[in-house]
Amino acid sequence: MTQSLGIEQYKLSVVSGGKPTLNDFSSVTGNKNIARLSHDQLNYIIPFNNQIKVYSVETRQCVKTLKFANNPVLCGIFLQEQEDNESIVKILLGDITAPQQKNAHMITVFTKSGHVVVLNYKGKLVESPKHFKISLENEQLSNVFHSKGTYRILTTFKDVKQKAHNSLQSYRLHGLTFDESKAQFDVTFQAEWSNVILSNTSSNGKLLTLMNKDVSTKDHEHKSISVVSIFDDSVNLSFPLSSVLSSQTQSLSSNTRYVSSMAINNMGQQLAIGFASGVISIVSLADLQIRLLKWHIDSVLSLAFSHDGTYLLSGGWEKVLSLWQLATNSQQFLPRLNGIVIDCQVLGPQGNYYSLILQMTENNSNSDYQFLLLSASDLSSKLSINGPLPVFNTTIKHIQQPISAVNTKNSNSITSINHSKKKQLRKLIKAKRQDFTTNVEINPINKNLYFPHISAIQIFDFYKNEQINYQYLTSGVNNSMGKVRFELNLQDPIITDLKFTKDGQWMITYEIEYPPNDLLSSKDLTHILKFWTKNDNETNWNLKTKVINPHGSSVPITNILPSPRSINNGQGCLTADNNGGLKFWSFDAHEGNWCLKKISLPNFNHFSNSVSLAWSQDGSLVFHGFDDKLQILDFDTFKKFESLENTKTVSEFTLDSEIQTIKLINDTNLIVATRTTLNAINLLQGRIINSFDLYPFVNGVYKNGHLDRLITCDEKSGNIALVINQQLANPEGVPTTNYKSRIIIFDSDLSTKLGNFTHHEYISWIGWNYDTDFIFLDIESTLGVVGTTVNTQLSDEVNNEGILDGLMNNTTGTLASSNDVFAEQLNQLSSRGKSDASDKDANGNDEDEEDITLEFINGEKKDKLVNMNSFTSMFDNIQNVQMDTFFDRVMKVIT
Incomplete structure (x- = not known):
């Protein structure tokens, strides 16, 4: 198939973003952090879902990035095995396949399905690194242990005999040796544990503690705790949980008996058990004597002993790290963390560092994690690591909320934790509306990405691939403290929209405040419009103007459009409501404030959330899409545009369905996307010149107005980028939770297709970066670029299947890969230019012109x-x- 000249201009690369990877070692707790300190303690190696990043502890900078897409071996393991949700479970320092070679720059990476890869984390990424596969039968790797040249692996498997208890895991411990002559790993069975609820290991990696449930008896409360040595038989004891419950907990609620976390010290003398009630029980393993530590008022989510066993670290819903000196029961606190503490560990040979994993539970559509590295001496922060923090319209897959004493929307209760995951997957597969779109804005000056994150914004540098700032913009409980128990139901204000003026000097935010539940006024929402500014040398934005209920009491703002530079130097904006009303706000230099300058009263007799706006470059015309009507308004009067007497101009169009977004291209073409079609309207001719069918991809899938997040235009060239998402099915045709997407690039009047790219994940947003590229974000929080000036240092995601992958082969007229109905429909969308060219001929163009257009679309323009x-x-x-x-x-x- 011949590639057209336009297609070669654009390239797709996945270059940035990503989520830090956690080890889902067990359902609730157990060494979730797989990041490693280097031997010299100068570097912190942390895996993401799309790369491995190396940070300098001294400078706090990312000094090395090992991108999976850059290497065929890593790409094959992590990016092409999406169905298995492949992930890293352990990183060991050094090359374990060549222990005699002392190479301090090598790391050995283990994955869930048994891949072992040896990488150089300081030098150049080797084209074909050492790659082995541990043969595991129906087992998944959970952890790898190392002591004096001896290796053990812990695997999990589903016991087919225990179908009724799907939440329980069974563990096997194996010895691991490397046979150099055969260049393979050999596995020898050591031990097995069934029906495991919880597990954790000591900080030196030599002891394992497990809690099992006895499913043979009808009394499901019968649980036992085991502590075993991993490398020898020096410690091996087991006792029933009931023997270490205090007398008062026997008769109280289930929260006082439900174990939410455990930790074992390095000497195997003390066991810490955290309960859902917030109590921590310290068990002396010599005589099973207990003492209680009480401070937490909700579930204890993480526990860890210091290396010498004198301190205990604990964390939970309070967003506070608590350090207990066990000899005196005195406490130290590290308060006001950004999220709840779901994991804490002691790192370094002398225990010089504490590592924390925080989960920002305010966003229940996604799992937002932040990794902290703290100095153990003064609790000062050494590193703070996280990826982009998007808020999706619908909860995505593989999200697990932490356990709490009460069931709220931000948490799981002890009764619902086993069902929540399955219920969520069923809902995702059956739901018709697969709307995982998100709202992101690009600052026109420095090109930073702004993610509204509930009541805060995250500022993310796309090119440096790191968070610049995280700033709270609203007043809420979460800004100052953690929420626990029933406080989790208090809803903080939510930032629903964010825009920048054309000069990037002002940020406009729209937020909604929610009153407390169970009141007569619980449905009376407060809508707030805010205008922010900041100086170049400042980090945080400063509030300048705050407008409460700008369109009237309980009237939402459905769209915000910054003004072109021709209006007040670009320091103005239009806001629209759901009844057809418009208001123009502008910065008044004399007043030193933002003021309401013009108003257009609602002119429709019904309500709609499908509201779109566009503005001509000279500022004279405003295009207002409301429901299925598109009106052209004169900005001076806010009335329908009326032309001179001797010319006829159409000032209103009625489309086939609700308008999702409108984009004005080069002041001549108006691109209008509805729920069923993508149209190009020529304003000079006053008619639709090109139209594509979007019905199979859009109808009923996205919430009104959210398709705007998947269509963007390059205001310099006029090119348009459109995202099409497809839910994948298994071989039997049953829908799954996996997706693939396509990005199609059109020219300014939709007559020519300039590019067609496939991405292996659902794309949630695409935007123009005020230069020549389009930036996109998928539901795995990875960021990519489709552009003409892709830097050679950025990783290219090769379009292996060809430019029209999986679509109709134009030369033979047959399906290129499969008889997929979706592919057939998408082909009609992406090759529609042929019929459009013949339409032009019917409008009076000569046939030679039609032939040239057809040849150009097919990439065959020879002369x-x-x-x-x-x-x-x-x-x-x-x-x-x-x-x-x-x-x-x-x-x-x-x-």
Whole structure:
């Protein structure tokens, strides 16, 4: 199949973002953190779902990134085995396949399905690193232990005999040796434990503690705790849980008997048990004597002993790290953390560092984690690591909320924890509306990404791949303290929209405040419009103007549109409501404040959330899409645009369904997306010149107005990017929770398709970066770019299946890969230019022109005219280009 010239301009690369990876070692607790300190304690190696990042502890900077997409071996393991949800479970320092070679720059990475890869974390990423596969039968790797040249692996498997208890895991411990002559790993069985509820290991990795449930008896409360040595038989004891419950807990609620976390000290002398009630029980394993530590008022989610056993670290819903000195029962606190503490560990040979994993539970559509590295001496922060923090419209897959004493929307109770995951997966598969879109804005000046995150914003640098700032913009309980128990039902204000003025000097936010539940006024929401500014040398934005209920009591704002530079130097904006009303706000230099300058009263007799706005560059015309009507308004009067007497201009269009978004291209074409079609309206001709069917991909899938997040336009070139998401089915045709997506690039009037790219995950947002590229975000929080100036240092995600992958093969008229109905429909969308060209002929264009258009769309324009402008685009990005690459570019222009 011949590639068209336009397609070669754009490339798709997945280059940034990602989520830090946790080890789902057990359902509730147990060494979730798999990040490692290097031997010299200068580097912190942390795996993400798309890369491994190495941070310098001294400078706090990311000093090395090992991107999976850059390497064929890593790409094959992590990016092409999406169905298995492959992830890293352990990182060991050094090359364990060559222990005699003392290479401090090597790490050995273990994955869930048994892949073992040896990588260099300081030098260049080797093209084909050492790669082995541990043969595991129906087992998944959970953890790897190492002591004096001896290795053990812990695996999990589902015991087929225990179908009624799907929440329980069975563990096996195996010895692991590497046979150099055969270049393979050998596994020898050591021990097995069934029906495990909880597990954890000591900080030196030599002791394992487990809690089992006895399912043979009818009394499901019968649980036992085991403590075993991993490398020898020095410790091996087991006792019933009831023997270490205090007398008062026997008769109280189930929260006082439900164990939410455990920890064992390095010497095997003390066991800490955390309960859902907030009590911590310290058990002396010599005589099973107990003492209680009481401070937490909700579930204890994480516990860890210091190396010498003198201190105990605990964390939970209070967003506070508590350090208990066990000899005196005195406490130290590290309060006001960004999230609840779901994991704490002691790192370093001398225990010099504490590592914490925080979960920001305010966002219940996604699991937002932050990794902290603290100095053990003064609890000062050394590193704070997280990826982008998008808030999705619907809860995505693989989300697990921590356990709490009460069941709220931010947590699981002890009665619901076993069912929540299955219920969520069933809901995701059956739901018709698969709307996982998110709201992101790009600052026009510094190109940073702004993620509204409930009552805060996260500022993320796409190019450096790190968080710049996290700032609370509203007043709520979570800004100052953690919520526990029934406080979790108090809803903080939510930032639902965010925009920048064209000069990037002002940020406009729209938030909704919720009154407490169970009141007569519980449905009376407060809508707030805020205007923010900041100086170049400041980190935080400062509030300048706050408007409460800008469109009237309980009237929401459905759209915000910053003004073009021709209106008050771009320091203005339009807001629209759900009844057709418009208001124009502008910064008044004399008042030193933002003021309401113009108003257009509601002119429709019904309500709709499908509201779109566009503005002409000269500021004279405003395009207002409301429900299925598109009106052209004169900005001066806010009335329908009326032309001169001798010309006829259409000032209102009625479309086939609700308008989702409108984009004005080059002041001549208006791109209008409805729930069923994508249209290009030529304003000079006053008619639709091109139209595509979007019905199979959009109808009923996205919430009104959310398709706007999946369509964007390059305001310089006029090119349009459209995202199409597809839910995948298994071989039997049953829908799954897996997705793939396509990004299609059109020119300004939708007549020519300039690119068609496939991505292996659901894309939640796409936006123009005020240059030549489109940036997108998927539900795995990875960031990619579709652009013409992709830097050679960025990783290319190769479009293996061809530009029209999986679609209709134009040369043969048959399906290229499968008889997929979705692919057939998408082909009609992406090759629709042929019929559009014949439409033009019916409108009076001659046939020669039609033939040229058809050939150009199919990439077969042979008689090409070369002139002085033909080579201009080659020099846009000429730095560091090799001679053969330069020669290829010349050949593309002249052939």
